[in-house]
Amino acid sequence: MPKVIRGMKDILPDEVSRWQKIESASRDVFRLFGYRQIRTPALEETALFVKSIGGETDIVQKEMFSFRDRGERDVSLRPEGTAPIVRAYLEASLHKTSPFQKLYYLGAMFRAERPQAGRMRQFHQIGAEAIGSPDPAIDAEIIALEARILDSCGIKDYILRINNLGCKDDKKRLSRTLKDALTDKKAMLCDDCKRRLAINPLRVIDCKKDNCRDALRGTLKNIKFLCEGCIGHFDSVKALLDILRIKYLLDPYIVRGLDYYTRTVFEVSHSRLARGQDAVGAGGRYDNLISDMGGPELGACGFALGIERMIMAMGEGASDFGGGEAYITAYIAAVGEAAHKRGFGILNDLRSAGIACDMDYEAKSLKAQMRSADKSKARFAIIIGDEELASGEAVVRNMATKEQRRVKLEDIVSSIGTPCHD
Numbered sequence: 001m002p003k004v005i006r007g008m009k010d011i012l013p014d015e016v017s018r019w020q021k022i023e024s025a026s027r028d029v030f031r032l033f034g035y036r037q038i039r040t041p042a043l044e045e046t047a048l049f050v051k052s053i054g055g056e057t058d059i060v061q062k063e064m065f066s067f068r069d070r071g072e073r074d075v076s077l078r079p080e081g082t083a084p085i086v087r088a089y090l091e092a093s094l095h096k097t098s099p100f101q102k103l104y105y106l107g108a109m110f111r112a113e114r115p116q117a118g119r120m121r122q123f124h125q126i127g128a129e130a131i132g133s134p135d136p137a138i139d140a141e142i143i144a145l146e147a148r149i150l151d152s153c154g155i156k157d158y159i160l161r162i163n164n165l166g167c168k169d170d171k172k173r174l175s176r177t178l179k180d181a182l183t184d185k186k187a188m189l190c191d192d193c194k195r196r197l198a199i200n201p202l203r204v205i206d207c208k209k210d211n212c213r214d215a216l217r218g219t220l221k222n223i224k225f226l227c228e229g230c231i232g233h234f235d236s237v238k239a240l241l242d243i244l245r246i247k248y249l250l251d252p253y254i255v256r257g258l259d260y261y262t263r264t265v266f267e268v269s270h271s272r273l274a275r276g277q278d279a280v281g282a283g284g285r286y287d288n289l290i291s292d293m294g295g296p297e298l299g300a301c302g303f304a305l306g307i308e309r310m311i312m313a314m315g316e317g318a319s320d321f322g323g324g325e326a327y328i329t330a331y332i333a334a335v336g337e338a339a340h341k342r343g344f345g346i347l348n349d350l351r352s353a354g355i356a357c358d359m360d361y362e363a364k365s366l367k368a369q370m371r372s373a374d375k376s377k378a379r380f381a382i383i384i385g386d387e388e389l390a391s392g393e394a395v396v397r398n399m400a401t402k403e404q405r406r407v408k409l410e411d412i413v414s415s416i417g418t419p420c421h422d
């Protein structure tokens with residue numbers, strides 16, 4: 001029997017309503033904050049990600065689903081949403097028509113990581129990108145937006161860590177300092193980190209191996225690499241977060257595994273997730289990405305939350321956040337071939353009137369059909385058998401009060417009445 005691909009998961013109907021609630025709660029928050037949805041393709045040119053995320057990152061080095069397509073183009077399933085959105089922004093010339101854009105997205109991302117709890121090869125992100133402003137209020141808004149979504153999904157006790165990576169020049173200074181500090185400890189580093197130390201030392205900070213972490217210990221505390229402008233920007237972000245009463249920890253080890261970040265970076269973690277992949281969401285500013293991709297110099301900031309990890313972080317609370325049932329208004333219990341046919345027509349009339357309804361397709365007994373009606377939480381059961389067909393009247397049963405009345409077959413739609421809104 002064919003099986004789902006390792007690291008990928010079917011989301012079955014019982015789980016889907018929880019996903020829909022998370023998505024709809026997020027959409028409401030995005031609307032509240034003035035963000036509009038953008039949708040980009042799942043497949044992009046590989047070069048887009050190499051250029052934006054960085055050739056030395058784990059994502060590009062090891063985790064992309066990349067292949068050559070039939071037209072000999074190198075393409076990859078998107079491992080994240082920021083680079084495709086910046087591409088779409090520039091391709092649609094939004095920088096010329098209305099440069100400041102507040103965008104959000106929901107969708108599947110793909111990374112060929114070693115699968116384990118909370119780490120999937122296909123996972124789903126809810127994210128936002130505010131493109132076109134260097135204002136520290138945008139950093140604070142993006143963080144507030146992420147926090148508001150978590151709150152509206154009932155996710156509590158998450159921890160927000162923030163850090164300041166500085167501008168391009170500051171990052172170079174940080175890289176040099178890190179390289180100097182680690183050169184003496186090179187023997188402790190894994191082979192990947194030895195290479196990273198030469199090409200992109202900041203990426204050593206992403207390494208999860210114990211030896212590399214030991215080598216890093218203490219290297220980033222109290223080092224001075226930030227310029228005045230970046231210090232001022234971060235001070236403003238912190239002051240604005242204080243105004244919003246958003247609690248945060250300062251953590252110099254938050255660098256995030258993507259090269260495009262500058263200045264503010266942040267991560268939201270939750271103790272319900274396993275160490276090493278306890279980030280429910282993360283993001284930051286990326287002030288050079290738009291110009292690096294051929295556009296003008298424009299500031300931007302964004303975040304992405306992982307839906308699978310949000311569900312893990314919900315824990316027990318998740319049970320309040322949607323069961324699996326699809327609620328309907330009416331269930332047609334028809335016994336016999338002729339009644340089934342007539343019932344099928346009534347089903348269609350009810351649906352045309354906007355009334356959610358269903359019927360049996362498994363030739364079940366009347367008793368079993370009434371059980372199905374109960375299970376589907378229908379308000380009414382419409383019972384049709386040979387007798388009802390002969391008299392031209394169905395039995396309509398109110399499932400809550402158990403009251404039954406006879407209704408002419410042609411009057412069923414008007415008697416069931418109000419259209420269903422779900």
Ligand code: HAM
Pocket residue numbers: 079080081082111113118119120121122123124125127128129256279280281282283284285301302303304305306307308309
């Ligand atoms: P990221 O930190 O790579 O950032 O991913 C964001 C979130 O996606 C993570 O915190 C996690 O919840 C989820 N995630 C990532 N990888 C996996 C995986 N293999 N399995 C399950 N969940 C995963 C970004 O993707 C940036 N584009 C965020 C951003 C937007 N920065 C600026 N704008």
